Amino acid sequence: MKLERLLSITYRLLNNEVVSASELADTFGVSQRTIYRDIEAIGAAGIPVVSYQGVNGGYGIMKEYKMDKSLLGPDDIASLITLLDSTATVFQDERAQQTIHRLKSVQSRPGTTPSLTVDLGSWRTYNEILRELRTAINSCRLVSFHYMNAKDERLNRIVEPVSLVLKYDTWYLYGYCRSRSDYRVFKLTRMTELTALPVSFERHHDIQADDLFSGGNTQDQIEHAVIHFKAGPLARVLDEFYADEKQFHDDGTLTLTIVKAIDVDWLVEKLLGFGEEAVVLEPLSLRRRMKSKIEKMLAGYEEV
Incomplete structure (x- = not known):
């Protein structure tokens, strides 16, 4: 309960210039002394809370810590929140959730119905594969899996994962295949027995994934x-x-x-x-x- 209150207080401070301790105490049904302790805890967590004295005083957050509302329009912010929310759900990404909270703090019309909805999720097992691959990419760890190619050959592959790509309605893994000594694109639906190996790779992959679907066999x-x-x-x-x-x-x-x-x-x-x-x-x-x-x-x- 305390954690939820601390988060709620933080969001309220982000969305307002100054909020008095009495207002916060009334909102959350606690004493002002409890609010003082909560503010100390928020400050100790690294959030720069500022105390304002006087009749209209209270608490706020340093302006430098907040995102400038003029950088993005209302529609831009709403679209970013929608896209990040779907990504955060699929990958259980805490950093994306934190970014969402920051974006919501500069929304001019919070709580409005979004005009755009994006659902990147799939069945549960598919989401688990996506999370495992993304973890391997971020930690530069090799992955091993069996792959069914276009010739119906089921072969084991050892890959240095570079990027996950969503094209149309299909997820792909782009990476350096050690079995073929070249960069390859793998469709996730054809991968089985995926394992993140306890082996790291140090290769710097600077090839742009934007072009990974270009070229290919055009003879047929x-x-x-x-x-x-x-x-x-x-x-x-x-x-x-x-x-x-x-x-x-x-x-x-x-x-x-x-x-x-x-x-x-x-x-x-x-x-x-x-x-x-x-x-x-x-x-x-x-x-x-x-x-x-x-x-x-x-x-x-x-x-x-």
């Missing part, structure tokens, strides 16, 4: 495709292909046109998930790839 890509979808799965089509050109027809069907470079294997996998509801119109090479895949699938049911 197409830059144009037209697919016709029946009326049933259109909501799913919008979910999967929201950035591509769409033409809705009077009969409730949809023609999708892709005009960007896209991985053929990925596209075939997605289209097969729509079953008979999706028909590739062009190019011919993609139609042949779909037909070949379907024939191989049918071969497994010849005895049925």
Whole structure:
């Protein structure tokens, strides 16, 4: 109870220029003597509390310790609080929580409903992996895990973790793979048996993670495709292909046109998930790839 009161007093001091001891005592239902002891405890914790004498005196916090409200607009502060709050929840980050409290102290409209909501969380096990990897990154410790690559090979990897990257709806680990002697990107959903090793690394990683998805294998890509979808799965089509050109027809069907470079294997996998509801119109090479895949699938049911 005392800790909660100390935190509440600190936030009140951050949000106000001067607060009297009597006002604090009335607010928290304690004596002024208790408030004096609380103020001493807050000061002993390193927060620069200032005492103001006189009729309108009381307690405050040094202006230099507070964030300048002119640095950020109300919308900027609200957006930062929302993003940090999601990050702090996923990673159980105490420093992020402290930053949130500081930002709230300069909010001009505290307590208002945010116009932006971000939830970076996932299922519980996934969050635990994220926290373990971030701890390894911050402490420069090697991690070991089994990884399923695109060829369905499950191999052990020893990695110097550099950064966690959220791209679209998927988390990735970017790091230096000692097994391949090169930088690699690993999708977290394909990692199993993750272990933080009791071994530190001293390599300075100065490669920018912004470019980690650039390049790659472009030999098996197409830059144009037209697919016709029946009326049933259109909501799913919008979910999967929201950035591509769409033409809705009077009969409730949809023609999708892709005009960007896209991985053929990925596209075939997605289209097969729509079953008979999706028909590739062009190019011919993609139609042949779909037909070949379907024939191989049918071969497994010849005895049925």
